[in-house]
Amino acid sequence: MKKTFCGYISIVGKPNVGKSTLINTILDKKISITSRKSQTTRNNILGVKTDEAHQMIFLDTPGIHMQAKKTLNKVLNHSALSVIEDSDLVLFLIQRASLQEQDREVLQKIIDTKANAICVFNKVDQVQNKNELLPIIQEIDAQYSFLDYVPISALKNEGIDDLLGCIKQALPENNHLYPAEAEEKEMPDNFFISELVREKIIRSLGDELPHETYVVVETKAMEEKMLSIGVIIYVARDSQKSIVIGHQGSNLKRIGQQTRLELEKMLNKKVMLKTFVKVNKNWNNDAQYLSSLGVGSNHDSS
Ligand SMILES: Nc1nc2c(ncn2[C@@H]2O[C@H](COP(=O)(O)OP(=O)(O)OP(=O)(O)O)[C@@H](O)[C@H]2O)c(=O)[nH]1
Ligand SMILES: [Mg+2]
Incomplete structure (x- = not known):
């Protein structure tokens, strides 16, 4: 019997880092809405990608925002944080060559849960000199062992194949949970x-x-x-x-x-x-x- 791999992968990060853009690019279709404004996503949105032996079940989450006052924001944070624990793999998204307070707070959640995680630098199309990423990688690496550090541009579809390769490496051996046709959706719900x-x-x-x-x-x-x-x-x-x-x-x-x-x-x-x-x-x-x-x-x- 050929081995199969399958797992839940959650995409987490502060508001506006490009989580929904990434899930749309990976699935090559729009399943999650995006905008320039923070906290666009409200629900955990699920998309499935099957590539022969590997099935990846992605969860887009609302941007984690620590200074949540309104009930809506608290509910959003709770739902984003709870998926970290339930995932086989977490993609921690940060943007460009900057690590801000809000990113550190999300990082802390990943450290607390000891999640299997990959650190993804998004929007590198806006980084002139990729060496700028190195001190940030060092700073993060001193705090937690991520499986990989991957620079991408979700918008320009750069680095996505590398990222998918790293994700597949990290998937547990499991039967596929979704039939291949589950990926095709005709009538929008x-x-x-x-x-x-x-x-x-x-x-x-x-x-x-x-x-x-x-x-x-x-x-x-x-x-x-x-x-x-x-x-x-x-x-x-x-x-x-x-x-x-x-x-x-x-x-x-x-x-x-x-x-x-x-x-x-x-x-x-x-x-x-x-x-x-x-x-x-x-x-x-x-x-x-x-x-x-x-x-x-x-x-x-x-
Ligand atoms: N230049 C550039 N812009 C990007 C990239 N990825 C996303 N963006 C832009 O960043 C903005 C936010 O993207 P979203 O995908 O909505 O971000 P999000 O993390 O889902 O945001 P919330 O749902 O609000 O937490 C949009 O204007 C995207 O077009 C990228 O790789 N490069
Ligand atoms: Mg979003």
């Missing part, structure tokens, strides 16, 4: 559609607002050659409702259009998308409400 809308909101609106929104898919129907979808964007205050809608509906129109175009390209099908904006006060401080939405937990597909 409600979670993915709502994430796509949230990505467009985050990318096009102000810095604070995006974290005060959540999106629910109300209706989804395959009509004759056309996918028809209705979504509700919830915000925490009336003033935010006006921001999301914009002057004469311009923002909402743009958000809807960008989402629709991306879905059409993915599905190769016409999409009709209706968007509504509603106010739900203080939602992001209500932990019970958050968990009912699945925020901060592994989501089930709809």
Whole structure:
């Protein structure tokens, strides 16, 4: 019998280091939304890559943020930290040639859990002289023995094959948990559609607002050659409702259009998308409400 290898690999790091970009690049498709703003990812998002004998089950996590005050941020941190313990391998992401306080805090969690881990330097396309990485590697190596140090650019798809090679070396011998076809997803589930809308909101609106929104898919129907979808964007205050809608509906129109175009390209099908904006006060401080939405937990597909 040929040996098979399989394991859970979690991608952790401070907000905005490129965790979601990395998982999308590895899987060669978009499964997790990304943006320039911190704390874009809310759930642990799972993607599977099988390469002959090796099956890698990746978990994208919300950026770990130690100064969490709001309940939402606490829930996000908890879910990111708990996966470290449950993983066979952890990818610790840092960016460029810098190790900041927030990175050190995440590093400390890895040290505490004694996780099997690879240290990944992302965004090296923005590092002129790769020697700048050496003192950081020395500093980290003095604190913990990582299996490898791998420089990559998730955005430019550089160093990814090297990284995959290191990951495969670290996978435990195990039967594959997912059938190969689990990797193909035809109809996007409600979670993915709502994430796509949230990505467009985050990318096009102000810095604070995006974290005060959540999106629910109300209706989804395959009509004759056309996918028809209705979504509700919830915000925490009336003033935010006006921001999301914009002057004469311009923002909402743009958000809807960008989402629709991306879905059409993915599905190769016409999409009709209706968007509504509603106010739900203080939602992001209500932990019970958050968990009912699945925020901060592994989501089930709809
Ligand atoms: N130049 C460069 N930019 C990158 C690279 N990887 C990611 N980015 C950018 O960094 C920003 C953050 O990327 P995300 O993938 O959303 O980061 P994240 O770690 O998932 O962020 P949170 O979910 O908020 O914790 C985006 O604007 C990406 O395009 C890279 O290799 N090089
Ligand atoms: Mg992310």
